[in-house]
Amino acid sequence: MPPVRRGLPGAAARLALLVGVAACARLTATPSPIPADALPRRLVLALDGIDYRDLAAQHGAGRFAGFRPPSRLVSTFPSISDVAWHDILGLLPPAGYQRVYFSHATGGLVGRPIDAITPIEYEERMDQAFGGRFHHLSAYLISGRVARQEVDEVVEAFWRTRGRATVYAYNVGPDALQHTRGDLEGYLRHLDRRLATLQRDYRARTGRPLEIVLLSDHGHNRAVGANFLPLVEALADAGFRVRGRLEAPEDVALSVDGVTTGFGIFAAPTVVDRVAHTVADVAGVDVVTWQGEGGRIHVRQGRAVGMIERDPRAPSRLAWRVSSGDPLAHAAVVQRLARDGRLDAEGFAEDSVWVRASLDAPYPAALPRIVRGHEVITLNPAPILVSVAATARVGFGMVSVANRLRPLGGTHGALDTSSALGVVMTTFRDTHDDVTWRVRAQLDDFADLDEPHGGTTAVRLTTGTRLVADPRGHFRAVALPDDARGAGLLVRLDDPALDDATPLIIEVRRPVRGLPDVVTVARAATTLGVALSGDGPAPRFLPLSPLGLALPSNAAVALHLFVGGDGEGARAYPPVAARTDGAGRVVVP
Numbered sequence: 001m002p003p004v005r006r007g008l009p010g011a012a013a014r015l016a017l018l019v020g021v022a023a024c025a026r027l028t029a030t031p032s033p034i035p036a037d038a039l040p041r042r043l044v045l046a047l048d049g050i051d052y053r054d055l056a057a058q059h060g061a062g063r064f065a066g067f068r069p070p071s072r073l074v075s076t077f078p079s080i081s082d083v084a085w086h087d088i089l090g091l092l093p094p095a096g097y098q099r100v101y102f103s104h105a106t107g108g109l110v111g112r113p114i115d116a117i118t119p120i121e122y123e124e125r126m127d128q129a130f131g132g133r134f135h136h137l138s139a140y141l142i143s144g145r146v147a148r149q150e151v152d153e154v155v156e157a158f159w160r161t162r163g164r165a166t167v168y169a170y171n172v173g174p175d176a177l178q179h180t181r182g183d184l185e186g187y188l189r190h191l192d193r194r195l196a197t198l199q200r201d202y203r204a205r206t207g208r209p210l211e212i213v214l215l216s217d218h219g220h221n222r223a224v225g226a227n228f229l230p231l232v233e234a235l236a237d238a239g240f241r242v243r244g245r246l247e248a249p250e251d252v253a254l255s256v257d258g259v260t261t262g263f264g265i266f267a268a269p270t271v272v273d274r275v276a277h278t279v280a281d282v283a284g285v286d287v288v289t290w291q292g293e294g295g296r297i298h299v300r301q302g303r304a305v306g307m308i309e310r311d312p313r314a315p316s317r318l319a320w321r322v323s324s325g326d327p328l329a330h331a332a333v334v335q336r337l338a339r340d341g342r343l344d345a346e347g348f349a350e351d352s353v354w355v356r357a358s359l360d361a362p363y364p365a366a367l368p369r370i371v372r373g374h375e376v377i378t379l380n381p382a383p384i385l386v387s388v389a390a391t392a393r394v395g396f397g398m399v400s401v402a403n404r405l406r407p408l409g410g411t412h413g414a415l416d417t418s419s420a421l422g423v424v425m426t427t428f429r430d431t432h433d434d435v436t437w438r439v440r441a442q443l444d445d446f447a448d449l450d451e452p453h454g455g456t457t458a459v460r461l462t463t464g465t466r467l468v469a470d471p472r473g474h475f476r477a478v479a480l481p482d483d484a485r486g487a488g489l490l491v492r493l494d495d496p497a498l499d500d501a502t503p504l505i506i507e508v509r510r511p512v513r514g515l516p517d518v519v520t521v522a523r524a525a526t527t528l529g530v531a532l533s534g535d536g537p538a539p540r541f542l543p544l545s546p547l548g549l550a551l552p553s554n555a556a557v558a559l560h561l562f563v564g565g566d567g568e569g570a571r572a573y574p575p576v577a578a579r580t581d582g583a584g585r586v587v588v589p
């Protein structure tokens with residue numbers, strides 16, 4: 001997860017605690033007899049933030065006995081959840097590294113504090129997830145109990161599932177537990193016991209073994225005594241201002257929500273170089289990477305400087321050029337590749353070659369992870385990425401409710417092994433060490449991952465292009481009707497009760513004086529115009545541009561959608577937060 005969530009006021013936190021406890025206190029039911037062939041064959045258990053080293057130690061001590069040996073699953077850079085899980089599952093990259101993010105379209109940070117705990121696509125596509133805001137909060141407030149109860153609920157939900165070959169389940173608990181100094185070993189013992197019982201019961205009922213995949217998105221650095229870095233002060237001393245928007249050349253925006261050791265910095269292209277060096281000079285900053293001309297990516301670690309270069313004829317081929325010192329401790333890697341004849345005359349090798357050669361290095365798979373961190377893993381990538389030493393961290397005063405009530409535990413985000421090593425292991429197949437963007441090839445491509453489970457409450461913004469580009473989505477093979485392609489922006493409604501003729505009213509509202517969404521600035525009555533049918537239940541799409549809504553430019557807006565007209569009985573969907581660009585068009589992301 002994004003390490004630690006921004007806070008809510010005290011009353012809301014206490015309410016969340018109560019609701020969270022109530023929601024998680026369901027009793028374990030005794031499963032009733034079930035026809036064996038109706039049950040799923042596989043459980044994919046996505047556990048947030050379990051470090052390879054911890055699971056390997058447990059496996060070595062005889063726990064998780066039904067599993068083959070664990071393999072390392074090297075995280076993205078930054079090694080944080082939203083980008084890593086989307087990469088692992090093969091989903092379209094998320095809008096930002098975290099849910100509050102910098103948007104290039106609007107030149108500023110997007111998202112309200114509450115968005116940090118609002119479910120995102122990888123959570124919505126799970127058969128079983130705990131994406132509710134209250135759950136997220138309680139996971140930090142009473143982390144040990146919530147983490148164990150998540151496991152219990154996954155097992156219960158598994159027995160209730162019909163008509164799915166695979167159950168995909170996501171647990172945020174183990175990450176929250178480690179951010180708050182919880183008892184990870186106790187949690188892993190509980191997980192081992194519950195999964196062993198599940199496997200035994202499943203075999204007894206079905207006569208066949210249950211296939212379980214257990215994987216995580218990043219490790220954890222366990223650095224409980226780390227210091228906060230004076231990053232804002234260092235930037236101010238160099239003449240930069242940390243702000244939410246980039247307007248003047250000295251403006252800098254940080255994509256940090258919570259407490260982390262890896263994050264992005266946004267700045268005007270003319271100052272990227274200077275900002276990067278300023279940050280690299282701060283004691284406690286380990287590695288800074290930044291984009292230069294011609295697709296080159298500069299790397300600085302202490303006084304050591306290097307550069308990643310792309311082969312202009314084949315962008316997946318990378319070369320590592322060192323100017324001084326041994327940044328990323330890659331000298332031995334390069335020597336070995338050269339000795340084995342894996343580098344061409346100009347020093348280039350495929351990114352997969354770099355991955356394999358550097359898995360044991362202090363910065364595993366560093367070259368391709370840095371490149372992908374700047375270009376691939378989010379739709380709004382940063383020109384500067386920062387990796388902080390495990391003895392330090394950044395948080396920028398956004399200290400969460402959880403951290404007011406509980407002392408800080410370890411965190412993650414960095415490029416090095418302190419937090420880069422997630423884990424993958426199964427009960428039915430040997431795995432090998434891998435990276436986020438390739439591991440699904442070992443796991444049948446997660447081919448039966450479902451469409452988002454929003455139910456009647458899910459309204460989201462998308463575009464036709466994004467829909468058909470999603471390799472896991474039901475719409476990848478659908479030819480897009482002209483009105484969907486031409487409309488640009490689509491409001492997607494996952495509500496089976498709706499059809500093309502359903503009357504809708506859309507209102508666009510703006511916040512005023514700190515109150516959210518109170519002034520209506522545009523309004524239109526319409527029906528749902530586009531129905532795409534993939535191989536799943538068909539959501540409906542409302543094309544926005546034909547509505548001719550006259551919107552303010554460069555503004556934060558909220559889209560409100562009502563079914564059934566204005567009067568009594570009209571039904572409202574939860575609003576969608578968005579922004580408009582300079583021409584008054586709503587932009588995604």
Ligand SMILES: [Zn+2]
Binds near residue numbers: 176
């Ligand atoms: Zn985390």
